[in-house]
Amino acid sequence: MFETIQNLALGFSVALSPSVLMYAFVGCLVGTLVGVLPGVGPLAGISLLLPATFGLNATNAIVMLAGIYYGAMYGGSTTSILMRIPGEAASVMTCIDGYAMARKGRAGAALAIAAVGSYVAGTISVVALMFLAPPLATFALRFGPPEYFALLLLGLLVLAYMSGGSMAKALAMAAFGLLLGMVGIDQMTGYFRFAYGIVELGDGIGVVPVAVGLFGVAEILISAGQKTPQEIVQPKFRELLPSKTEWRESVMPTARGTVLGFLIGVIPGSAHIISSFVSYALERKLSKTPEQFGKGAVAGVAGPESANNAATSGAFVPMLALGVPSGPIPAVMLAAMMVHGISPGPMLINQQPQLFWGFIASMYIGNVMLLILNLPMVGLFVNVLRVPYPLLYPAILAFSVLGVYAVNGSVVDVWIMFAMGAVGFVLRKLQFETAPVVLGVVLAPMIEMALRQSLAMSDGRYAIFFSRPIATTLLAVGAVLVILALRPLVMRTLDWRARLALVEKGENL
Amino acid sequence: MTVLRMLLVALVVLAAGAPALAQEAYPSRPITVVAPFPPGGIADLTGRPLVAALEKVLKNPVALVNRQGAAGAVGMQSVAVSKPDGYTLLVALSSISIIPEADKLFGRPPAYTVDQFAPIALLTADPTVLVVRTESPWKTAKELVEDAKKRPNQILYSSSGVYGTLHMAMELLSQAAGIKLRHVPASGGGPAVTALLGGHVEALASGPAAVLPHIKAGKLRVLAGWGAERIAALPDVPTFRELGYPEAEFYIWSGLFAPKATPAPVLAKLRDAVKQAVNEPEFKDVMAKQETPITFKQGEDFQKFFDADARRLAEGVRRVGKIETK
Numbered sequence: 001m002f003e004t005i006q007n008l009a010l011g012f013s014v015a016l017s018p019s020v021l022m023y024a025f026v027g028c029l030v031g032t033l034v035g036v037l038p039g040v041g042p043l044a045g046i047s048l049l050l051p052a053t054f055g056l057n058a059t060n061a062i063v064m065l066a067g068i069y070y071g072a073m074y075g076g077s078t079t080s081i082l083m084r085i086p087g088e089a090a091s092v093m094t095c096i097d098g099y100a101m102a103r104k105g106r107a108g109a110a111l112a113i114a115a116v117g118s119y120v121a122g123t124i125s126v127v128a129l130m131f132l133a134p135p136l137a138t139f140a141l142r143f144g145p146p147e148y149f150a151l152l153l154l155g156l157l158v159l160a161y162m163s164g165g166s167m168a169k170a171l172a173m174a175a176f177g178l179l180l181g182m183v184g185i186d187q188m189t190g191y192f193r194f195a196y197g198i199v200e201l202g203d204g205i206g207v208v209p210v211a212v213g214l215f216g217v218a219e220i221l222i223s224a225g226q227k228t229p230q231e232i233v234q235p236k237f238r239e240l241l242p243s244k245t246e247w248r249e250s251v252m253p254t255a256r257g258t259v260l261g262f263l264i265g266v267i268p269g270s271a272h273i274i275s276s277f278v279s280y281a282l283e284r285k286l287s288k289t290p291e292q293f294g295k296g297a298v299a300g301v302a303g304p305e306s307a308n309n310a311a312t313s314g315a316f317v318p319m320l321a322l323g324v325p326s327g328p329i330p331a332v333m334l335a336a337m338m339v340h341g342i343s344p345g346p347m348l349i350n351q352q353p354q355l356f357w358g359f360i361a362s363m364y365i366g367n368v369m370l371l372i373l374n375l376p377m378v379g380l381f382v383n384v385l386r387v388p389y390p391l392l393y394p395a396i397l398a399f400s401v402l403g404v405y406a407v408n409g410s411v412v413d414v415w416i417m418f419a420m421g422a423v424g425f426v427l428r429k430l431q432f433e434t435a436p437v438v439l440g441v442v443l444a445p446m447i448e449m450a451l452r453q454s455l456a457m458s459d460g461r462y463a464i465f466f467s468r469p470i471a472t473t474l475l476a477v478g479a480v481l482v483i484l485a486l487r488p489l490v491m492r493t494l495d496w497r498a499r500l501a502l503v504e505k506g507e508n509l
Numbered sequence: 510m511t512v513l514r515m516l517l518v519a520l521v522v523l524a525a526g527a528p529a530l531a532q533e534a535y536p537s538r539p540i541t542v543v544a545p546f547p548p549g550g551i552a553d554l555t556g557r558p559l560v561a562a563l564e565k566v567l568k569n570p571v572a573l574v575n576r577q578g579a580a581g582a583v584g585m586q587s588v589a590v591s592k593p594d595g596y597t598l599l600v601a602l603s604s605i606s607i608i609p610e611a612d613k614l615f616g617r618p619p620a621y622t623v624d625q626f627a628p629i630a631l632l633t634a635d636p637t638v639l640v641v642r643t644e645s646p647w648k649t650a651k652e653l654v655e656d657a658k659k660r661p662n663q664i665l666y667s668s669s670g671v672y673g674t675l676h677m678a679m680e681l682l683s684q685a686a687g688i689k690l691r692h693v694p695a696s697g698g699g700p701a702v703t704a705l706l707g708g709h710v711e712a713l714a715s716g717p718a719a720v721l722p723h724i725k726a727g728k729l730r731v732l733a734g735w736g737a738e739r740i741a742a743l744p745d746v747p748t749f750r751e752l753g754y755p756e757a758e759f760y761i762w763s764g765l766f767a768p769k770a771t772p773a774p775v776l777a778k779l780r781d782a783v784k785q786a787v788n789e790p791e792f793k794d795v796m797a798k799q800e801t802p803i804t805f806k807q808g809e810d811f812q813k814f815f816d817a818d819a820r821r822l823a824e825g826v827r828r829v830g831k832i833e834t835k
Contacts, residue, residue, distance in 0.1 A: 187670065
């Protein structure tokens, strides 16, 4: 304990030096910007700036790249709330209730709650990173393909169990997403599936064009199709901050989102996007007023936004403690370290205490910077809503095209976005939730890879899932959830889902 | 012979059709070097210091562009069909000869073919090393091979992906030693190391730089190297050639290529520039930090190396064949 505090003091002495402070600020600023731009996420931002870090020293480089990563999680909520366009993939869930809050004139409150939630989650998870990194990393390594498969399957079951409205509709949408996720090179055999000669489809359908299409483009089409133009929400200045009730409603979701996000982030694989989905589902299940979800529930913003920020810190655990990447972004950061002659690995903490503790300390400072950067911007960003729609929508479309194109420099992605926009429009008209589609696209390749790797390990025997304690436990929890979900059918009682349906019916009358 | 003829034809066409172009001194505008993989990979980490050094030598802007997709096929195809004027170049890895072979295997129209490129220079050639966990029962490569003979298809190894470089290294070894190991592909070199460290697989062929820290930390043990010579950083580790499997020779290499029809004077100028660039102290410094030794080859030498490597890899891909999964 004492040693940790001493080390942290060393870290702050590094992190507070002017050059490190400046690079942390640049990283946070760039992160916020790439987060705000629709489509462009932290991976694109880090990739763009990686070459620029080659000339810096290692600490500055890592601090700046990390700033981009967690900064993007702050920025990602902005366009989600104001325009229903996910600024990056992890912000998809924020679109739903954040945008609903904005339509009710609570855009300022939603932005503030997202920023504060991100700050709390970011700070708490750095504390966890500091104290728990080595033991957690060792635990995370025990997640092999069978465990990962069980975890993802459990994630899907949790979501189906907790989603609102018709479960059949939610499952249909998730299945549609999983099918879209089947496009691309078969990772186990090298076959091109459903690519129709388009080389770019070999990588599959990316989550960014799907998310921006289903949410952003579809929203614009829906608005344009309305007979009476949407009212322009004119937020008043004193309404910018959340009310006391709103603050209170955000406390527990933020705390739960932080823990959940951090744990999901630690596990190798790129599951950090699902942290916000699972958090949203959890909050709806625990809420006393689940019918408010989708109509501007504070918990639906606070939970997922905290979760995706905590997940970024969690992702640093295996990277710093063991030198193994937990996803594509830490992988790029590991490469950045190697360029500076630092071999990331189990010895990093001992061999490079300046770098390790300076990095930890800079994350505390970075989170404060982001809060200071984001809170005053709330007032500024909200003004976007004052722009008349005939000007605003073409601009949003242009930014969406730019953002989606920028991720891979691929025109095919832009077409996928437009196609998804049309599909999203139809689905919304038919009252399907589109978030499970995005989740399906994210999960399909991961679940498939994990399942088939597991079966390759066991030479085709499914027993492998029941001979490993972690995998078995996760699957058992999943089985219990399925039984619980089936109970109302047998018991003929009304669960919250049925009550919710009744309430909605009443409203539609 | 056909290569030479094609070059001559291209030259004649260029000389006749574009006199204005011929007079223009090369280079007179920015050169783009395509890395067909995402930032942070070997092509990127070798390409970036190289373009910086080239820029200095040529006194002309040179930029690296990442055009990733389909295991590199997207970027390589884009260079193969680009204008052969010396302003679009490619940093490629061993996979340049694997992809067309895999396309052939599946009866797909190839994204590109190897003879669409003119080799400029080999930059690095890092032999892979065979690593296992420290707790594993195998102390030498021989013990692993013996065990694999007794238990065919029972020993698990990971790789960067099917038909990927790390898969091919293991496959060439299996071929040379007459053994069969069970393959559990991962989605990249990093995840493959993670799978080995977590004990989900038992062996891995990897680039030395990626596993050196884990070897130093006592988590992994290195059994043998795939190169013709021992690795400088691991002088006690034998090569498979020494162990009696010379046909297993394998390197993760990176090289610079231009589209085939690039005019000879331009290629000559580029070859000269690269030769100077790899001797720039900054380039040497960055590569040393990454623990990736520079292996510079040009002309005949590179062509010979490239042809031998392509032949072994084609053989490897054919032997793996289409993969049947359960």
